[in-house]
Amino acid sequence: MVSEETMQAFYSANMIKPVYIRSARAICAQDTFTGNCLPKELTDAVNNALSYNHPDYSRYFSIMQLRRMGRLTKTGMVAAIECLRDAGISHPDAIITGTGKGSMSDTEKFMGNIREFHEGTLNPTPFIQSTYNSLNGLIGLHHGTSCYNTTYVHRGFSLEHSLLDAMLLFSEGRAKNALAGSFEEMTPEHFIIKKKLGYWKEAPVSCMDLLRSGTSGSISGEGTFFFLLQDSESNAMARLDGIRILFEPTLQELTVEAGRFLKEHGLAWADIDILLSGENGDIRFGDYYKTISAEIPERAHHLAFKHVCGEFDTAAGFALWQAAHILERQEVPDVLQLRKGTAGNIRHLLIYNNYYGKQHAFYLLGV
Amino acid sequence: MCKVYVTGMGMVSALGIGVDTNRDALISRRSGIGYAKHLNSLLRDQLPVGEIDHATSELFRFLHNPGNLQESRLVLLAAIALQEALATAGMPLNEQKKAGFINSTTVGGMADVEYVYEQLIDPSIPEISADLGDSLDCAHGTEELARHFGLTRFISTVSTACSSSANAIIYGARLIRGGMLDQVICGGVDTLTRFTINGFNSLKNMDRNHCKPFDANRNGLNLGEGAAYLVLESEESICRTGRKPLAQLSGYCNFNEAFHPTAPSPDGDGAYQAMKGAIREAGLTTMDISFINAHGTATINNDIAEAFALRRLFGENIPPFSSTKSYTGHTLAPSGAIEAIYSILSILNNEAYPVLNYETAMPEVELEPVTEVMYNAGIQHVLSNSFGFGGNNASLLFSKYD
Incomplete structure (x- = not known):
């Protein structure tokens, strides 16, 4: 065993100041969007998957617009819109997101189109939406906000880097607020790949039994979360x-x-x-x-x-x-x-x- | 604010393996663009690209210690570039273990996965390799490399399309200045994939001939592949190790333009703000800039927007500028780091690399890029532009270390 004193610190963040969460929004398998709280009635997993409980997108976009938008473009846009609305901010100083896999349904669709049409003339929309930073750009576009904007794509560090980046921006005095968040989806194809790799439980399990199941694997989930971070304490949630x-x-x-x-x-x-x-x-x-x-x-x-x-x-x-x-x-x-x-x-x-x-x-x- | 220095660099592109090989090609005006031999796509005989001239299995021989690295084009290209970056910095293993690693890519392990994808999703095939099943994302390659080189302390992966590695370099510099890390290895990697070549083909912005940056008759980009990494260090780290910097990263700016999902605004406001921000960050003026390695993809939209931005920012005194995309093709994620290295080579050798295939000035803005190698070019400060999809623009500014 190495003693604690001699064990090298991973890194230090002494110079980074605390930040404040002004608003927070969630779209996931539970209806966390309607009242911006955890509902009393919880949805259970179906075949070890918890899938999005989608808000009514028609309140935000026309049918024509929605037809072109991928699942994550919809959850991401709507969560970002409401998060900014809650904070009373329409032009954030920065837009920073994290996603492990980005829009897999668009990636898969474009891969499918390549096969189906033998690399012929293809619809570019799924290719554009498969790009990991496309949601950031669309949020900026929707709010007419040109600003600092980046996307981290490192699995279980994706959201963490987007928040660390925002904290650095405040410490540098480059921004007073930032819209930071994450977005993720599960698709039937990707569920199969992850199943083969042992990510999910073999037998279907109820959510309430998940934590005492005593077996390997988990249940898959999806979620889109946005936070308005700011450098000042006023009206902050936490x-x-x-x-x-x-x-x-x-x-x-x-x-x-x-x-x-x-x-x-x-x-x-x-x-x-x-x-x-x-x-x-x-x-x-x-x-x-x-x-x-x-x-x-x-x-x-x-x-x-x-x-x-x-x-x-x-x-x-x-x-x-x-x-x-x-x-x-x-x-x-x-x-x-x-x-x-x-x-x-x-x-x-x-x-x-x-x-x-x-x-x-x-x-x-x-x- | 503390200064950030570049102490090591390594790269692979269609011009070859290693920084010196790349410089040789640049000064002899030798392009790496041609028809692909290794890319498995029906489009490979129609669209010229900047492909690295080795099959994936051959890449192992360029590594001193291949270890358990996966036979992945993405991972091996990056490993070759990282090996060179760490060697030029002369960074011993105990320092490597303290350094951060900020990688970037636009499609991750797509090249390795796209040909076996049908098997991956076929429920009747129960067993698949974890290397393949997990590599259809951006972090898989980063983690393989981090484990191999002992760069596990602080890792991240950035993906902002064509400005990905420029943003990885910016994040690394900010982590140093924010006091979180002393040394960071930053850069990016992308391979040619059937996915990407069809994606850009669907956007109808690929030239069927060699691309012509800043030319009136330009007709789109050529895609490329490559990997490039820079070792960034704090002032304090330089003092402690006594390493001589290759250059200073004096300025940088990330500015997203809210204009269109894939195209820049015609007046190039995003490009203008990014360049202006980088120069201001360095405490310099436009008059100080000796040379610009432009984004210059040779698409109709980019080059005119970038030219308008140059005119607006520099007025009548636009410094010599060029685009090396006519050599390497547009490598996407690593392009910012590849061109950062070319910018540093310009500083170190006091020379500027010309654009290829240029004939006629764009009628909208009469701008002449550099068309012959400039020697004794008085290079002090070089601006390097990376402008991407979704309006993600970034500029880096490198300065001579005295």
Whole structure:
């Protein structure tokens, strides 16, 4: 064993200032869009897949427009529009997104067209929408906003980099606010590929049994999440103190880095009121979560979220959306409770997530 | 704000493997454009491209230590470029382990997957290799490379179409300036794929002949493939290691133009703002710019928009400019890093590389690109442009290190 002191820090983020979440929007398998909250009635997975509960897009776009728009173009545009509307901002200073896979339905459609028409004359729309940064451009176009704009495409680090980038922009004084978010979908074809690779459970499982299934694999999910981040505290839902990402750490590196991360923000494990973690019911990755949850104090609540939204590259977006609402309302949804604590006043919330044991991320939030 | 230096660089393009080979081709005006031998597409006899002259399986021999690297065109091209970048920086392994790695790509492992895709999605074939099943995204290659080179501390992948690696370089520089990292390896990689060549063909902006950047009779782009990486280091890191920088990354700007999903505004406002922002970031004026490596894809829309932006920003004093896309083709994600290296070569050798196939000035803006190699060109500051799909524009500014 390497001692904690000699173990090299992954990186330091001492110079990055906290930022504030002004508004947060979610479109996922649950109807989180209508009331911008977790609904009382939850939808269960069908054959180990939780699929989008789509909003009424006709309120936003004409039938002609909708016909050309891919699934993620629709969820992404509408979540971004409402997120900006909630914040009362029509021209953000930056638009930054993260996506693991981008619009797979457009990618697959264009691959299919290439085969079907033997590389003849093809409709360019699916090619354009398959481009990972097309949604960013369309959001800018829709709001007439020319600004800093980029897209991160690194699996379970995609949303994290989009948020880190926004935090850097504020520290640099280049922006006062930023629209940051993530978008992901599952397609029938990609479900098959991932099934062959062991991403999903063999037998169908109900969401409520997912976290105690004791087998490998998870259930697939989809989600689009947007956040308006700003550098000032006014009208904020919550404060995002920092993010720490770790690639394929050992269990020891994971706990040492988590402790360091808290310490950098002047906190210890005893200060954590809520741990919101990404257990996905796959026993292969249970040890990571057990190791982290063993650190939190007795009074802290331990919550999970993937039984509600499913597993996907950017599922942490659901956790961040939920965390912002928990901190704003000071209410803990029962359906997320893994272990009920006694903490009443919620001041510090830690999100810990990993995507199939490869990309690990911590988010520290507060009020 | 702390300065950011370039201490290493490595590349592969249709001009060949390695930075020196690329420079040789540039000064001898030798284009890498031709009909593809390795790309498996029906369009390969119709549309010339900048293909790297080796089959994927042959690429292993360019690596000192192939290790367990996957036989993937994307991964191997990137590994060859990374190997050179790390070697020129002279970065020992213990420093590599502390460095960040910001990669970029537009289609990731598509070239490896598209020919076996039918099998991947056929439910009657239960077993598929994880390498193939997982590589239809952008992060797979980044992670393969990170593990191979020990660059696992802080990794990311950027995808903003044709400005991808320019944005990877910008993110790396900002992570250094923000105090998060001391050293970052940034760049990008893309391979020619049936997917991409059909995509650009569907947009009807590919030339059936060799592309003609900034020419009145230009008729579209030629696609290319390649990989390029820069080693960026903080001022403090330079002081500590005593490494001599190749150049300074003095300015950069990302500016998205909300105009059209795929085309720039006719007056090139996005290009104008990106170039202006990079020059301002460096604390320089337009008069300081010695040379511009333009985006210059040779599409009807890009070149006129970029030319208007040059006229608007520089007035009558437009510095010498050129587009090396006439050598390499448009390599998409890595183009920003490839041209960053060409810009640094211009600075190091005090020379400017010409455009090929240029004959007639565009009637809308009378602009003459550089058509012969310029030697003793007094190069101090070089601007490098990368403008992409979705309005994603980025400019980088490199300055001579004294």
